[in-house]
Structure formats: structure tokens, C-alpha cells
Amino acid sequence: MMRAVMYVAAALTVMGLAFWAYQENYRTQQSISQVRRLHAQIGDAHERLGMLRAEWAYLNRPDRLIDLAEINFDRLGLLPLSPEAFGEIETIVYPLPDILPITNPIDINSIPPSDEEDPL
Amino acid sequence: MIRTPLRPLARILKAREKGEDPGAIAAENLRLRHEAIADKSRARAEGRLLVLGAFFAVAFIAIGLRMGTIANSMPEEPRTAATGNPIIGQRADIVDRNGRILATNLETHSLYAQPQHMIDPIRAAQELKAIFPELNEERMVKDFTGKRKFVWIRRQLSPEQMQQVHDIGSPGLLFGPREMRLYPNGPIASHVLGGASYGREDVASAEVIGVAGIERRFDSLLRDPANEGKPLELSLDLTVQAATEEVLDGGMKLMNAKGAAAVLMDVHTGEVIAMASLPDFDPNNRPQVLLKGDQSDSPLFNRAVQGVYELGSTFKIFAVAQAMELGLVNPQTMIDTKGPLTWGRFRIRDSHHMPATLSVEDVIAESSNVGTGRIAMQIGGDRQSKFLASLGLTEATQVELSEAPSGQPLTPKKWSEISTMTISFGHGISDSPLHLAAAYASLLNGGTRVMPTLLKTKVVQQGARVVSEDTSAKARHMLRRVVEEGTASMGDVPGYEVGGKTGTADKPRTDGRGYYDDKVIATFASIFPADDPKYVLIVTLDEPSENSGDKPRRTAGWTAVPVAAEMIRRVAPLLGLRPQLETTDLASVTLTSN
Numbered sequence: 001m002m003r004a005v006m007y008v009a010a011a012l013t014v015m016g017l018a019f020w021a022y023q024e025n026y027r028t029q030q031s032i033s034q035v036r037r038l039h040a041q042i043g044d045a046h047e048r049l050g051m052l053r054a055e056w057a058y059l060n061r062p063d064r065l066i067d068l069a070e071i072n073f074d075r076l077g078l079l080p081l082s083p084e085a086f087g088e089i090e091t092i093v094y095p096l097p098d099i100l101p102i103t104n105p106i107d108i109n110s111i112p113p114s115d116e117e118d119p120l
Numbered sequence: 121m122i123r124t125p126l127r128p129l130a131r132i133l134k135a136r137e138k139g140e141d142p143g144a145i146a147a148e149n150l151r152l153r154h155e156a157i158a159d160k161s162r163a164r165a166e167g168r169l170l171v172l173g174a175f176f177a178v179a180f181i182a183i184g185l186r187m188g189t190i191a192n193s194m195p196e197e198p199r200t201a202a203t204g205n206p207i208i209g210q211r212a213d214i215v216d217r218n219g220r221i222l223a224t225n226l227e228t229h230s231l232y233a234q235p236q237h238m239i240d241p242i243r244a245a246q247e248l249k250a251i252f253p254e255l256n257e258e259r260m261v262k263d264f265t266g267k268r269k270f271v272w273i274r275r276q277l278s279p280e281q282m283q284q285v286h287d288i289g290s291p292g293l294l295f296g297p298r299e300m301r302l303y304p305n306g307p308i309a310s311h312v313l314g315g316a317s318y319g320r321e322d323v324a325s326a327e328v329i330g331v332a333g334i335e336r337r338f339d340s341l342l343r344d345p346a347n348e349g350k351p352l353e354l355s356l357d358l359t360v361q362a363a364t365e366e367v368l369d370g371g372m373k374l375m376n377a378k379g380a381a382a383v384l385m386d387v388h389t390g391e392v393i394a395m396a397s398l399p400d401f402d403p404n405n406r407p408q409v410l411l412k413g414d415q416s417d418s419p420l421f422n423r424a425v426q427g428v429y430e431l432g433s434t435f436k437i438f439a440v441a442q443a444m445e446l447g448l449v450n451p452q453t454m455i456d457t458k459g460p461l462t463w464g465r466f467r468i469r470d471s472h473h474m475p476a477t478l479s480v481e482d483v484i485a486e487s488s489n490v491g492t493g494r495i496a497m498q499i500g501g502d503r504q505s506k507f508l509a510s511l512g513l514t515e516a517t518q519v520e521l522s523e524a525p526s527g528q529p530l531t532p533k534k535w536s537e538i539s540t541m542t543i544s545f546g547h548g549i550s551d552s553p554l555h556l557a558a559a560y561a562s563l564l565n566g567g568t569r570v571m572p573t574l575l576k577t578k579v580v581q582q583g584a585r586v587v588s589e590d591t592s593a594k595a596r597h598m599l600r601r602v603v604e605e606g607t608a609s610m611g612d613v614p615g616y617e618v619g620g621k622t623g624t625a626d627k628p629r630t631d632g633r634g635y636y637d638d639k640v641i642a643t644f645a646s647i648f649p650a651d652d653p654k655y656v657l658i659v660t661l662d663e664p665s666e667n668s669g670d671k672p673r674r675t676a677g678w679t680a681v682p683v684a685a686e687m688i689r690r691v692a693p694l695l696g697l698r699p700q701l702e703t704t705d706l707a708s709v710t711l712t713s714n
Binding site for chain 1: 210220221224225226227302304305306308358359362363366613614615616689690692693694698699
């Protein structure tokens, strides 16, 4: 009697282990395929990144930037960096305060201001 | 089981009655019993053999089948067990000191043909010729209609070309993925980078190998997958390199030179910040090596490293510094400069008239050959050659370029007295501009040896002591005087305290008989700022001639010096050096952008 119970229990354990192994196997396979997919995605992203970096480097090559700075000199006024570009902090003026609005203007001029000309 | 008795009582009794031998019955029964046992064990053994045979058969079949499948299937990368990053298998990038790309890879496609799959080979050849005018149509027709099963057509295609080939619609034209080495900055730093080409080629991929320069020197490192695509960081600064090349190119054209080289080096770390050699080339489309003629005329030739020239008066400071170090002279010692200095059948003259005596300082400032020759005689050839060796001027530089060993200096076979004299003013010894840069850096950075390197490093080199700090400071002061009031007066850049020495050397004739009268190598070796030097800049012009005056001027003071001055003006701010505002009016600050 005892022996039969043992046999049944052993058989059940084996079946249970087999089921567990089967499930683990499938989970592993799934993980592997997921990793593979991710690797492929990362690889693609890498390739795209490399392409973008190469393109960025190509578009920012010094020769092109020099040409662009020359073409757009009117708008940007870019010059090569020269020693004159360095200054002393003392030479930078403080921002001038806004002039207060004039509330009671006094005429000090006998000629009345004309409409066309700016009085200043 | 009920055992059959050997002597069954009934039969024994019956046999006794008949008078037979009952023993015979027992023997018979015993025999039968043994037979039965033997039968049984035989059957069992046979069964076991069968099972074992079946087991072996199954095992052999299983192994055989597995072997068959393994042999017939494509090998698969063991992705689950692999350590590290399985994605980055490309050749590593090369970047400058600020991480800007100097060399990278691009995915392109190669084009090949399998003529047996072509429907209309002649039309395919015609259409290919229309897309790629450089292909030979007759050859393609011959290849496509002949017996060949595989023909390479192009190694690289742009995406537009690939689409055009696709539009031909021939099933025999196929594409393979192909990695391409791209140098996005074109010819900038071409001599340092070198170039790359294909090694072993296959339809599915091709090996990219470095063929020159740093690509070849670090080929295995760049290809090593263990680095996981970590870029190789060079000491070059792309912006400074571009500015150097731009100024050098302008200067070379202005001075009608046939070639030029410039080396900008950090005096403490030995890092080469910029290295240019003109004429240059585009490493994306590397020209062929010259098969005849002078290799030094090829754009592939790196004048800064491979070009060994007699660098003229730039060597004078070595003789004077050594004499000061040995205590033979001090800057105020008066030296007899009355020329010519005669030694055997040789006569040493000065290029312009000199007073009868000059102080050592003025020997450098006025660049007197006679004066330096006399100082060198006091030093002697033995000590001179050892001193020059300690500055690295007698052996090829260890810089990380595959061409570096070919820049072997030319030194006299026998270091005679006349050699000692001529070498003191830079004749009879040939060195590359990079040698000169390293020697100036070693002499003037405080007096410790510096090895030039192209790899980014933050470490200040702790080289062997060449001269004392005091001698180094005196030498710097002398070089500053050369710019302030000597032969390099055009080299002064306000705010940067340039110090330097000019050198104009006649070129040796190619037939080996003396020197040309009208061909020179003009060099300006400079340091800035002179009181606490940070950088050394060497500018060399090959056969310059400044033609704005009545006679062509060829001396370095008129040719190499203005180019170097402009270069320092452009490059020093980019290096983050702030000008020492001396007496400039403080009100004017030029804005460089709005």
C-alpha cells in the first residue's frame, strides 16, 4: 500500500517537474526572442544614430561653416575669432537706466515743432 | 512456480514394479530442468541484446542526424551565452579632443552581378553605363554574356545610385551590405588620419582596414570588438586644425611655395593640437601612390613627419642653449663674428654684414652663422651630438603614425669639426618639422624632454631634464628678442608675446652636387607666450618666394614669419589663450556676432 502511494507520488512529481520544465523552457525561448528583437532594435537605432552623427559631422565640417559664414555675413556678421574679441570686464558698461517719462514738458524753443521732423 | 520433483513418487513406484532403474527417471528430469533453465536464460540474454542493439541503433541514428543537421545548417551566433555587447561590431570612430568626429562608418551597398540570372545582359550593361559613366561598357557586355557566374561592379553605391540600379529591374543585379569609412571633414587632417580600404571582401560584408596614418597604426585597436566601439580620441582640435590649414594654404599661395607644413604642439603634454601638410588629399578618395618620380611631391607625403629638411638657423638656439648650460657663455658674452670663418677648404659666411663682435643674445637676434659656428667649436662635436640626441633630433619620432619611422633624420656619418660648425646653424643635419617642434618644446618648457603624441592626454610629461630651468628661461628671452628686434620682426602678434627663430636653408640639389641658389626651405619655429610658453608652432614653406619687391625675397623673415604670425593670431584665441592686453585701448571690443 505504502509502496503504491510512493509510486503515484513519484509519478506525479515527475509529471509536475516536466510541466514546470516545459513552461520554463517556453519562457526562456520567449525571453531569448525578445532579447533578440531588442538587440535588433538597438542595432537599428545604433545604425541610425551613427548615420545621424555622420550627417551632423558632415554638415558641420569647417569648410562648409566657413562658406556659410561668408554667404550670410550680411545677416550674421560672423568673423573668425581674433585677439580683439577679448575684452576687460571693466570696459563693459552697465545697462543705462530707462529715462523717466517727462510729465511736464517746458518749451525752451520759440519755433513750434513741425509735424514731419522729429524734435530730437 | 511449482517445481516438478526430480523423483515423482508415482513414476518411481511404477518403475520399481517393472524392475527399471528409478535413477534414470531422476536423471531425465534433471536434464529437462537444466534445459528449461538454459532456454530461459538464453531468451533473456537475447532480449537484453536486442534492447541494447536498439539503444545503440537509436543513439547512432540520433547522433548521425544531428551531425547532418549541424553540417547542413548556417552557423548561428550563440547570442544567449555571449558576454558583452553583441551589437557594435563596427570599426571604432576617430574623434578629436572635443569629441567631434574625424572618421566614422556609413552603411552603404555594393553592387554585383550574377549574369546567369540576367534576362537582357546587353541592356543591363547599357543602363549601368548610363548611371556610372566610368564603367567600361564593352567589358561589362563581355562579362555578362560570357561564362562568368559572378562579377563585382561597384564597391560602394549612394542610396540614389542604388535606386537607379534597382529601377533597371534586372534580376541578375544584386546588392550586398557594405560598411564604408567616412571622413566627414574632407581633406582636413588628412595626413594624420591616413585612410582606409577594404581587406577581405564578401557579398555579405567586407573588412575595413586602415592603409595609412593613424588608421593603420591603430588598425587592430579600432577593429577590436572588445572596445565596444569606444572612439579613439586624438589630441587634434578640429577647429584649430581647420584654421591652421586655411592660413597655411593662403600663406603657401601668397608666398608661391610648392609645399608647406605646420605643427602646433602643447609644450608640456606633447600633444599635437594641429598638424598640416600641403598639398593634401581627400582621405575619402585617397589618391594612388606615385609609381615614379619623387614621392615627396605626392600629396600623400606628410611633410610634417616624413619630410626631413635642413632646417637652417632654427638650430642656432640649440648651440647657444647648450653653451649656456655648460657655462661657456652667458647672454652678454661677446663673440667674434668677423667673417668668413675658414676651416680647411670650407668658408662660413653670414647672409648680411655683421659687426666684428656681437653678444650671444645678438648672435641669435641677428642670426650670425659665424658666431654660432664659433660657439659650437667651444662645445665640440661629441657633446653637441649627445645634446641633439637628448632633444630627440637624431632618431625618428615615436608619434603614432604608421609613417613615423620613415621620418628618420639624416645625420653626418662622421661628426667632424666642420659638421659641428654647420650643424650649429642647421646645415648637415636634416629633421622633420615635428622633430623641431618636439626639440623646441623640450628646450623651452623649462627644460624637460617632451615626446610628441597624437593621442589625447591630460598628463604633463615628466621627461628627462635636457637643460636647467634657468637656461630654458634665457633661451626663451633670446627668442623673444628675435621677434621684438631681430630677423622675425613680422612675427609679433600683439598680446601673445611670440618668441621664435627663423631659418632659411638652401635646398640640396637632387643630383647631390651642392645646393640650389634659388630654392630654399623657410622655417619659423615659434613659442607663445614667451614668458610662460604653452604652445610651440613650426611653419615650414618649401621653395617660397615673396615677389612684391624688386627682387624675389626668400628668407624666412619675409615668408614663413608672416604666415606663422597670422596663424598665431587666428589660432591662439581658439586655444582659449587670452591676449595680454599691454597698452591697447580698452574701449574697443570687436563683436564677432550680433
